[in-house]
Amino acid sequence: MTVSGTCVSAFEPVRDLFAAKLESGEEVGACLAVVSGDDMVVDLWGGTADVPSGRVWERDTLANTYSLTKTMTALAVLLLADRGEVDLDAPVARYWPEFGAAGKQNVLVRQVLGHTSGVAGWDANISLSDIYSHEEAAALLAAQEPWWTPGAGSGYHVLTFGTLLGEVVRRVTGSSLGRFFAEELAGPLGADYRIGVTDEAPERFASMVAPSSAAADYSSIPPDSLIRRTLLNPAFAPSIVTDPDFLAAEIGAANGQGNARSVARLASLVSGGGAVGGRAALSRTTLERIFDVQADGVDRVLGVPVRFGLGWALPGAVMPGVPEGRVCWWTGFGGSVVVADLDRDLAVAYVMNKMSPELVGAAKPNEYLAAVYECVGRGR
Template identity: 35%
Template sequence: MTEGYVAPGLERVREVFEAGLAEELGAGFAAIRDGEVVVDIWGGWANREQTRPWTKDTIVPVYSTTKGVSALIVAIASDHGLLDYDAPTASLWPAFGTHGKERITIAQTLAHMAGVPGFLEPIDPDLWLDPPACAEAIAALAPLWPPASASGYHPLTWGYIVGEIVQRAAGRSLGTILREDICAPLGIDFRIGTPESEYARAAEMKKPSRAGEFGEITPPRKAAFFTKWAAPVRGSARWRKIEIPSANGHGTALGVARLYEAYATGGMIGGVRVLSQEGFDALTRRRWKGDDLVLPFNIDWRTGVIGNSNKIYGSNPEALGHSGSGGSVGFGDPVAGVSVGYVMNRQSHYIMGDPRSLRLIDALYSCL
């Protein structure tokens, strides 16, 4: 059963969502147009035993959909003069400037060009649960390709690098800035670093039945995804509590849509300007476009967010978004004036462009 609100004229979105619940455990979908919530619906179950209904307040980890939110916080820090996108990452973090990484800029690092998508040599997976120690280990890595010569998606390491950049530049953690400066004052249900008080309303995740199709497992792909130590055990209290700006944001579909509204409006959220037009232009500037060395796609990398060249974030190429492991999506479309959040707890094997979200996005755009 589907609950929530759909604006008049958008009933097709509810119909598609209800039909799609057969493929879900639980899910939520939200859309904002010109500052107004036009869709906020949810349904299904928040736990694998199907005893706890998904409600308006159910939150869920959105994995890499977190990255577009984190990129926004970095942009805000840049807008405030706390960091310079064109400066070397090592200018803020000298330890990062090893093995040829001394010249790569912060913007290039945000565009996944640093060459350190993971650890080829074994590590204790619990290292991921100690962000300062993990950041130190990432800084010491030799790049797997010449830095700034190509992009290769950094599924987890990106967040530890970005977190270190923001902490050093701003004197506060990225999750703290998100909470204190954006989500708390604007009433947005999303956080990076989730306190214990929120765990009871967090949905349980169901893992996909098979892995995504990456093609040949090259060293960059192996380091990023295909080792026993490529990620920590997710879902523990410790994993929820720490900040991983690449991977452990928790929120509702509406929370995701509200944060990605900044990408649809040139830096406004709920009618409040959080980023100047100049800052928005820098955030959304293309940093690299080409075949990614980790993802099996041609990717249009902006400054931590993805341009819509593959048309998975609506029909307009001007849209900007990010996808998360298993299917979650957040994007903003400045042409349509629309932002979207889709969250779920049954993960699929699709790397990007999950059919569940595509059907909902298509239904939304057919009504606009």
């Protein structure tokens, strides 16, 4: 199967691995990008974007990146912090007074970014269409109590991450999260990544290939467990990600549409010390806040040890392809991944449509990361 794009000679083993996975069928359609300094040293794509029609994966194909979206939402909040419009150590209620109800008056912005706020899901049984109505979904969260003492360890905010922080962005700027992200980050950096899409032809979007099996037997999980209350309220099938209503919604935790090139470009804002192509956007002081550890232990929802900084995860055993150091990362359901490595001025992104069952720690992204870092090591 043909691999398109560019790859400098030092990273040819990465291209070979990508080509082999497309040829073997481990990938259906995918893209992979690496930014070193200001240079896009790997920009590869190939395969099939839509299996039923046979439509090929093109240079500008976009795919749903699931929870990788959270890193983009975090960048929006960090940008506001850098401008002095949001204090990461302040209560959320400073910007959103209604959120201070039901014992949440002291929940901090950084605790939402670090998944420790206790507001990991909705008390009410909700549907995906309920989350499409951002203000109504946010109002429900504002009225409920936290599920554990805020700051006392993490419980992955599967969908509430985007609703909570999106409402902070809206209260501070008067703009929706998707619009603010487009105007202040994606647009200026030339990154084709969207949180909320209403103006594109359906042919631009890849359809997902659902995992052949689930990572866990969710049917055996008690109705009152945190796992069921976060992962399954609501649950949605991969087939919905090309639905116009889903695309148009601004779900800052789960429906960012992009490709590896755009994700790596945005991540290079972090890996490059706050600037891309000489354009400064974030100060070093703000970037260092990403590495303030908010939780380090077994996550209540994911069930695996995760070290969370501000909006990004930090190196740990759950993702062995991510090296130690001043490196931050996160992944999306199915395997998409982004890494921003400040020590090496390196950004890596992988986006695909054939999904692995794991919520975190899938094999394919770890293999690509291992190949990238092997090439980096040889070049030193």
